[in-house]
Amino acid sequence: MNNSLRELVRNNPHLWSGDEVCQGKPGGIPTGHASLDAILPGGGWPKNAVVEMITPHWGTGELQLLLPLMKSMTRRRRWILWVCPPYIPYAPALVDADIDINFLMTIGPNIACRDALWTIEKALQSQRCGLLMAWLNHLPNGVIRRLQLAADAGKTPCVLFRNQRGKNSPAALQLQVNHSDRGIHARVLKARGAHQYHSADIPYPG
Amino acid sequence: MPRPLSALSFRVYQEQEACNKTETGKGTRTGQQALWLAVYLPKLALEVVAADQSDEVSVAVEEIKGRKLVHTASCSAERMGISAGMALSAAYACCPGLKVHRINEIAREERLDALAAWALQFSAVVSLHPPCSLLLEAGGSINYFGGLAAIRDTIARELTERWKHVFYQATTPTPTASLMLARAGCNLVVERGADLRSVLGPLSIEVLPLDDKRKQRLNKTGVRILRDLWRLPSDGLARRFGTELVTHLDQALGKLPEPLNAYRIPPRFSDTRECSFDIDEQQALVPVVRGLVTGLCDFLQKQDLYTMDYQVHFYHRQDPVTMLHIGLRRPIRQPGYLMMLVETQLGRAKLDAAVVRVTLTAERFYSVAPRTRCLFPGSGLEQQDQDIAPLLEQLSTRLGAAALKGIATHADHRPEYACRTGVPAAVGPAPPGNRRPLWLLPKPRELLNKDDGIYYRGRIHFLMGPERIEAGWWDSDGIRRDYYVGVDDIAGRVWIYHDLTTRQKWYLHGLLG
Numbered sequence: 164m165n166n167s168l169r170e171l172v173r174n175n176p177h178l179w180s181g182d183e184v185c186q187g188k189p190g191g192i193p194t195g196h197a198s199l200d201a202i203l204p205g206g207g208w209p210k211n212a213v214v215e216m217i218t219p220h221w222g223t224g225e226l227q228l229l230l231p232l233m234k235s236m237t238r239r240r241r242w243i244l245w246v247c248p249p250y251i252p253y254a255p256a257l258v259d260a261d262i263d264i265n266f267l268m269t270i271g272p273n274i275a276c277r278d279a280l281w282t283i284e285k286a287l288q289s290q291r292c293g294l295l296m297a298w299l300n301h302l303p304n305g306v307i308r309r310l311q312l313a314a315d316a317g318k319t320p321c322v323l324f325r326n327q328r329g330k331n332s333p334a335a336l337q338l339q340v341n342h343s344d345r346g347i348h349a350r351v352l353k354a355r356g357a358h359q360y361h362s363a364d365i366p367y368p369g
Numbered sequence: 370m371p372r373p374l375s376a377l378s379f380r381v382y383q384e385q386e387a388c389n390k391t392e393t394g395k396g397t398r399t400g401q402q403a404l405w406l407a408v409y410l411p412k413l414a415l416e417v418v419a420a421d422q423s424d425e426v427s428v429a430v431e432e433i434k435g436r437k438l439v440h441t442a443s444c445s446a447e448r449m450g451i452s453a454g455m456a457l458s459a460a461y462a463c464c465p466g467l468k469v470h471r472i473n474e475i476a477r478e479e480r481l482d483a484l485a486a487w488a489l490q491f492s493a494v495v496s497l498h499p500p501c502s503l504l505l506e507a508g509g510s511i512n513y514f515g516g517l518a519a520i521r522d523t524i525a526r527e528l529t530e531r532w533k534h535v536f537y538q539a540t541t542p543t544p545t546a547s548l549m550l551a552r553a554g555c556n557l558v559v560e561r562g563a564d565l566r567s568v569l570g571p572l573s574i575e576v577l578p579l580d581d582k583r584k585q586r587l588n589k590t591g592v593r594i595l596r597d598l599w600r601l602p603s604d605g606l607a608r609r610f611g612t613e614l615v616t617h618l619d620q621a622l623g624k625l626p627e628p629l630n631a632y633r634i635p636p637r638f639s640d641t642r643e644c645s646f647d648i649d650e651q652q653a654l655v656p657v658v659r660g661l662v663t664g665l666c667d668f669l670q671k672q673d674l675y676t677m678d679y680q681v682h683f684y685h686r687q688d689p690v691t692m693l694h695i696g697l698r699r700p701i702r703q704p705g706y707l708m709m710l711v712e713t714q715l716g717r718a719k720l721d722a723a724v725v726r727v728t729l730t731a732e733r734f735y736s737v738a739p740r741t742r743c744l745f746p747g748s749g750l751e752q753q754d755q756d757i758a759p760l761l762e763q764l765s766t767r768l769g770a771a772a773l774k775g776i777a778t779h780a781d782h783r784p785e786y787a788c789r790t791g792v793p794a795a796v797g798p799a800p801p802g803n804r805r806p807l808w809l810l811p812k813p814r815e816l817l818n819k820d821d822g823i824y825y826r827g828r829i830h831f832l833m834g835p836e837r838i839e840a841g842w843w844d845s846d847g848i849r850r851d852y853y854v855g856v857d858d859i860a861g862r863v864w865i866y867h868d869l870t871t872r873q874k875w876y877l878h879g880l881l882g
Contacts (some may be wrong), residue, residue: 221808221880222860222861222881223859223860223861224861224882226807227882230807249808250879251810252807252809253807253809253879254787256804257776258778259805264777265775268757268774269773270768270773273772274772278767278768285760286760289759291756291760342858347861
């Protein structure tokens with residue numbers, strides 16, 4: 164990069180260099196999986212934002228990716244809310260993963276969709292929880308945008324698990340998670356602040 | 370049990386004499402001396418279950434170890450030889466046409482509470498002595514009512530005519546002596562403490578709060594009435610029958626003070642706002658409700674109480690009342706907090722018609738706000754726990770308390786029982802070292818078993834196993850399974866088992882997530 168270009172980038176806040184973003188400026192929450200950190204802009208989960216995890220079926224490895232985050236949150240005595248989990252979060256496995264289950268609270272699953280969205284918004288705005296996870300399939304973009312605003316205002320990360328990808332989602336990060344022969348296959352579908360998207364294989368622990 | 374009162378040669382008044390005496394001696398009385406009026410209701414247990422048993426042969430029975438025993442017998446039943454403690458079959462033998470009622474403890478307690486509230490009109494200090502006695506301090510009320518006799522007459526009249534109770538009432542300077550005399554069935558007044566010893570003397574030792582064994586021992590030593598006890602040295606008595614007995618006797622004679630629990634009418638808050646015009650907009654109701662909630666908070670502040678639930682009623686012109694019930698997870702009294710919860714509920718409530726009047730009532734109060742303290746102060750746990758509480762409160766107000774669940778482990782080898790959901794999230798013992806799935810299916814799902822393998826979404830290859838988990842005969846949910854960790858081509862890692870009991874089938878039980 165020549166000097167005049169560098170000068171331009173430095174003086175103009177609307178310009179930035181693409182490779183810088185892709186290499187990852189620190190600022191994300193480390194995921195605990197090195198190969199996943201490498202493909203995420205910011206080197207980890209985006210802070211105070213909505214992450215969409217898209218899996219063809221529940222339980223194909225998406226929760227495995229979040230275990231290190233859950234562990235660090237409960238270590239810091241922050242609460243984790245599970246909204247409408249599809250099955251029973253199994254306490255022995257969570258304890259095995261070194262998660263303090265005293266800080267977990269499940270809500271639902273037998274609650275109306277409207278109530279679930281209200282719960283997510285209130286919980287995000289309250290700034291009382293460290294992480295919010297929700298399993299909801301029917302989410303219009305308007306709703307995700309609203310949750311994105313709530314997450315930003317409440318400085319709380321929010322992970323939405325979905326079976327299908329929504330088009331033009333306002334979420335900060337869209338991650339497709341599949342099962343593969345080499346472990347969990349994660350592919351970035353959309354990430355704020357990145358101009359090209361990569362994929363990574365994360366081996367199963369143990 | 371009671372000796373005939375005519376045998377007493379002391380300064381004791383029978384009811385009629387007492388009336389005359391107190392009236393004539395009114396000028397000399399100071400009205401300062403404490404006089405305790407005890408009301409004993411011997412048939413209370415029967416009277417609350419049988420509406421009118423005055424002239425019928427009826428009993429209230431209780432069941433002790435499967436045996437039905439007579440607890441209380443009506444006066445006419447007693448005349449036929451039925452007494453308390455008798456087996457019901459024996460009572461039937463005395464009187465075949467006997468009417469039997471089952472004893473109702475709750476009704477009896479409620480009646481006693483109601484009587485205590487009623488008795489507060491005679492005295493500021495009323496004390497309950499379950500199962501069937503009341504105590505009130507009458508000394509301070511003598512001037513107001515114009516004599517002790519007037520008080521006693523009013524109590525007697527109301528108990529007979531309004532409450533329809535059989536009763537005895539005794540008045541002495543000490544609570545214990547009053548209760549003893551009333552329980553012994555004496556309707557009398559003792560004004561001077563010095564006379565107590567002589568008055569109580571002829572009472573049987575049955576009036577003492579002793580167990581049967583010690584009463585028998587007293588009987589064997591020749592002690593039948595309290596006068597016999599007065600003659601015994603108190604140190605020996607304390608050594609042989611316990612200090613409680615000596616204390617009780619001293620309290621009866623006024624030598625020792627006797628602390629009592631004063632009865633108080635339970636606090637209740639109710640406030641109503643009339644709307645100046647019909648309100649059909651829910652947002653317009655918020656200021657009205659805010660006023661009521663502020664009133665409730667002022668009340669709580671003044672009484673130093675906390676509340677855990679309150680109701681808001683919305684009255685319409687024609688339609689039935691709409692009620693909002695607001696339950697809390699812990700006792701609180703912060704106005705902003707209580708208001709936030711009402712607003713949450715109000716936003717969801719359906720008001721079919723315009724509101725003309727709003728009422729807020731709260732009946733259950735707590736005197737202290739229970740606070741869970743941290744074992745290690747300063748570790749930050751306390752603060753964080755407190756922090757989440759308002760959010761959970763708000764969520765449970767809208768979703769219902771059952772929607773919020775913590776999770777906990779439980780010491781059981783069967784996978785279904787090793788995880789529990791509920792509010793108190795307590796960590797149980799550490800799980801076994803084997804791999805466990807992050808998701809457990811609420812109900813195992815049967816898998817397709819073909820010749821070439823087992824199918825869930827795709828074909829399952831085995832990774833780990835088998836792990837045999839079996840037995841559970843003690844709660845008739847026995848299992849016998851071989852668990853495997855497998856990998857499904859499409860769905861990822863799964864936790865499956867082979868049911869070895871009756872049907873040799875394969876099931877999916879968890880997802881490793």
